[in-house]
Amino acid sequence: MQITPLGDSALIVELGEAINEATHVRVQAALRALMVEPLPGVSEVVPAYTTVTLFYDPWAVVQAGAPADEITTWLAAAVRERLKNPPKTAKSKPRTVEVPVCYGGEHGPDLNRVAAQAKLAPEDVVRRHAKAEYRVHLIGFSPGFPYLGGLPKELVTPRHAKPRMAVPAGSVGIGGEQTGIYPQSTPGGWNLIGRTPLRLFRPEEDPPVLLQAGDIVKFRAIAAEEFAQLQEART
Amino acid sequence: MIQVIKPGLLTTVQDLGRPGYQQYGVVVGGALDAFAARVANLIVGNDDNAAVLELAQTGPELGFERDTLIAWNGGDFDATIGGQPLPRDRPVRVAAGERVSFGVARTGWRAWLAVAGGIDVPLVMGSRTTYRRAGLGGHQGRPLVAGDELKTFEPGERGAALLHTLQAGQKRGTTWTVRPGTMGRPATAGVVRAMRGPEWDWFSEDAQRDFFSADWQATKEADRMGVRLQGPGLVQVKPREMISAAVNTGVVQVPPSGHPIVLLPSRQSVGGYPRIAAVAGVDIGRFTQLRPGEKVRFEKIPLQQAQDLWLARERDLARVRMGLARMTG
Numbered sequence A: 001m002q003i004t005p006l007g008d009s010a011l012i013v014e015l016g017e018a019i020n021e022a023t024h025v026r027v028q029a030a031l032r033a034l035m036v037e038p039l040p041g042v043s044e045v046v047p048a049y050t051t052v053t054l055f056y057d058p059w060a061v062v063q064a065g066a067p068a069d070e071i072t073t074w075l076a077a078a079v080r081e082r083l084k085n086p087p088k089t090a091k092s093k094p095r096t097v098e099v100p101v102c103y104g105g106e107h108g109p110d111l112n113r114v115a116a117q118a119k120l121a122p123e124d125v126v127r128r129h130a131k132a133e134y135r136v137h138l139i140g141f142s143p144g145f146p147y148l149g150g151l152p153k154e155l156v157t158p159r160h161a162k163p164r165m166a167v168p169a170g171s172v173g174i175g176g177e178q179t180g181i182y183p184q185s186t187p188g189g190w191n192l193i194g195r196t197p198l199r200l201f202r203p204e205e206d207p208p209v210l211l212q213a214g215d216i217v218k219f220r221a222i223a224a225e226e227f228a229q230l231q232e233a234r235t
Numbered sequence B: 001m002i003q004v005i006k007p008g009l010l011t012t013v014q015d016l017g018r019p020g021y022q023q024y025g026v027v028v029g030g031a032l033d034a035f036a037a038r039v040a041n042l043i044v045g046n047d048d049n050a051a052v053l054e055l056a057q058t059g060p061e062l063g064f065e066r067d068t069l070i071a072w073n074g075g076d077f078d079a080t081i082g083g084q085p086l087p088r089d090r091p092v093r094v095a096a097g098e099r100v101s102f103g104v105a106r107t108g109w110r111a112w113l114a115v116a117g118g119i120d121v122p123l124v125m126g127s128r129t130t131y132r133r134a135g136l137g138g139h140q141g142r143p144l145v146a147g148d149e150l151k152t153f154e155p156g157e158r159g160a161a162l163l164h165t166l167q168a169g170q171k172r173g174t175t176w177t178v179r180p181g182t183m184g185r186p187a188t189a190g191v192v193r194a195m196r197g198p199e200w201d202w203f204s205e206d207a208q209r210d211f212f213s214a215d216w217q218a219t220k221e222a223d224r225m226g227v228r229l230q231g232p233g234l235v236q237v238k239p240r241e242m243i244s245a246a247v248n249t250g251v252v253q254v255p256p257s258g259h260p261i262v263l264l265p266s267r268q269s270v271g272g273y274p275r276i277a278a279v280a281g282v283d284i285g286r287f288t289q290l291r292p293g294e295k296v297r298f299e300k301i302p303l304q305q306a307q308d309l310w311l312a313r314e315r316d317l318a319r320v321r322m323g324l325a326r327m328t329g
Helices: A019-033 A058-063 A071-083 A111-116 A122-131 A224-234 B034-043 B156-166 B205-211 B283-286 B303-328
Strands: A003-006 A012-016 A040-047 A051-056 A094-101 A134-139 A146-147 A164-167 A171-175 A178-181 A184-189 A191-195 A216-221 B001-004 B012-014 B052-056 B061-066 B068-077 B093-095 B099-101 B105-115 B149-152 B191-197 B214-222 B224-231 B249-253 B260-261 B276-277 B295-300
Touching: A003 A071, A012 A071, A012 B068, A019 A051, A019 A071, A019 A134, A019 B283, A040 B303, A051 A058, A051 A071, A058 A071, A058 B303, A071 B303, A094 A122, A094 A171, A094 A224, A111 A191, A122 A191, A122 A216, A164 A216, B034 B052, B034 B068, B034 B105, B034 B283, B068 B156, B068 B295, B093 B105, B191 B283, B205 B276, B283 B303
Parallel strands: A094 A216, B191 B295
Antiparallel strands: A003 A012, A012 A051, A040 A051, A094 A191, A134 A146, A134 A216, A146 A178, A164 A184, A171 A178, A171 A191, B001 B061, B001 B149, B012 B052, B052 B105, B061 B099, B068 B093, B068 B105, B191 B276, B214 B224, B214 B295, B224 B260, B249 B260, B249 B276
16 A cells, blocks of 8 residues: 655555556545544545545644654554554445436437447437446545446447536536536536436535445436426425 | 625635535635635634635725724735725724725735634535635625625634724734744745655656746636646656546646646645646745746755745744734733
C-alpha cells in the first residue's frame, strides 16, 4: 500500500491500480476504518476509484503529538496502523436503490444516437440499460452526481465533443463506459437517454444524497405520465 | 442590520468552508484566503470560523444601522467611510447611520470584511459558506444584491470591549494593526513556493524545468474554483490516462492543453488531470489576488519546508492571539 503526499496538507492512500470490484471494496473498507474515529488533525477522508485521500491540518497534527519535522511520516504510520487493525464496524450490506427513469423522447434526446452507434433499436437500448445492475463507484462532479460502473459494453458511447450548456436536472447519461445522473442543471457532455424525477441531492438530509459510493442502482423504465406524477408529488 | 446599498461585483458570505461532504460531491469552498479571513475575525474578537464577506474586484456599499466594529484586509481596495479612507488591518468603528463603500481594487483582486459577532446566516451542512452551484448556504445561496439586509450576531466580549473603547475615545480605529501577509516567512513578491505533485514524473524534462523557471501569466479564466496560467506548454513524456482522484486546494493540474490550473477552495472534489505540483499552503492566498496578466514564478521547495512555513505562520498567529487577549483581558 503506497501513501503519497498531495501537497502539504493531504495524503493519498493507494488501494489498487485499476477500477474494479476488489479495489472498490478495499476503498470502502479503508474509508470506514478512517472515518469511524478520525485520526488527529484529519478533517476529511475522500474516496475515489482506487484511492482514499486524507485532508489534514499540519498544525493540528503537531498539536496531537507528531514531531514537527516528521508530520507526514507520523501520519502515514498512523494510517497504516489503522488500516492494519481496523476498528470493528458493522459492515453494511450494499443497499439497492431503484431509480425510475422515463427513457427517450424529450427526456432522453440522445437515445437515438446511442441506439444508432450500438446498432440496436431504441427499445433495446432501454431494455438493456434498465436490466443491468450498477455500482456507485464515486460521487463527484457536482453535489450528489453518481459515477456508475456496470454499463453493458454495447451501450458504451463517446461523449459529445461539445458539451451542452445546461443538462436538465435528473437526466440519465452515458459518458464513454460510465453512466450517471445529473442532480442539478449543469453543463454536461454525456449522452442523455432519459430522466428521473427523483432528487439526488438533499441538503436537508444527512447524508445529503440519495446515492452513496457502494450502493447498487437499478433503473426502472417508467412512462411519461408516471414521470409527471412523481415529479408533481415532489413539490 | 447591514443594508446592502450596492452589491459590488461578487460579494459573498463565507466562513472557513464546508468540509466533510466532498465524498458526496459537495465542494469545501469558504473564504478563498482562509488565513486572511481568520485574521480579520481575530481583529474584531470573533471565532476563526465566523462568517465574513468576501469581495472581488469591485466591493459593495454598505449601510450600518447601529454602531458596529469591523475589520478588513486583502487587496488594496479604494475603501472609504464618509468620504475618508477606511483604515485596514485593524478594528474600525462604524457609527450608526454611516456608510462604508469599497470601490475598486487598485492592486490585488479580493478582500475580506469581518463584522464583530459575524454575519448571521443559517448553518447549512455545518457551514455558512455560499455554495452557488447548489444555491445554498450564505445569504439565500447567492451573491449579495442591492436591497439585501444582513443580520449579525452579538459581538463577543473582546469585540464589544474594543468598540466601547473606540466609542469612548471618539476614535475611528486603533493605531495597532494585524497584517496576515507579514506573518510566518512570506515569499518575495512575484514568487510562489510549491512542491512536486504526485504525477511530477509524468512530465518531460523540459516541462519540469519550465514549470519552476518560467514566468507564468494569470489569465482571465479565473474564478473561485481556480486560476488558469499561460506560459510554456507543459508536455507529458507519454500521455497517460489518469484515474480520477482527489485534488486539494493549491494543487496544480495540467489538462491536455498544457496550460496549468491552480486550484482554489471552490474546486471540485475529484479531478482527472495529472497533478504536476502543489502550492505551499501558506502561499495559496497569492492566487486569490492575481489580476489577469500578472506574472508569478514557482520556487521549488521540499514538502517539509512547506510544512515548516505553515507551522511558523500558525505560531505567529497564536502569539498575536495571546497578545490581543492580554490587551483586553
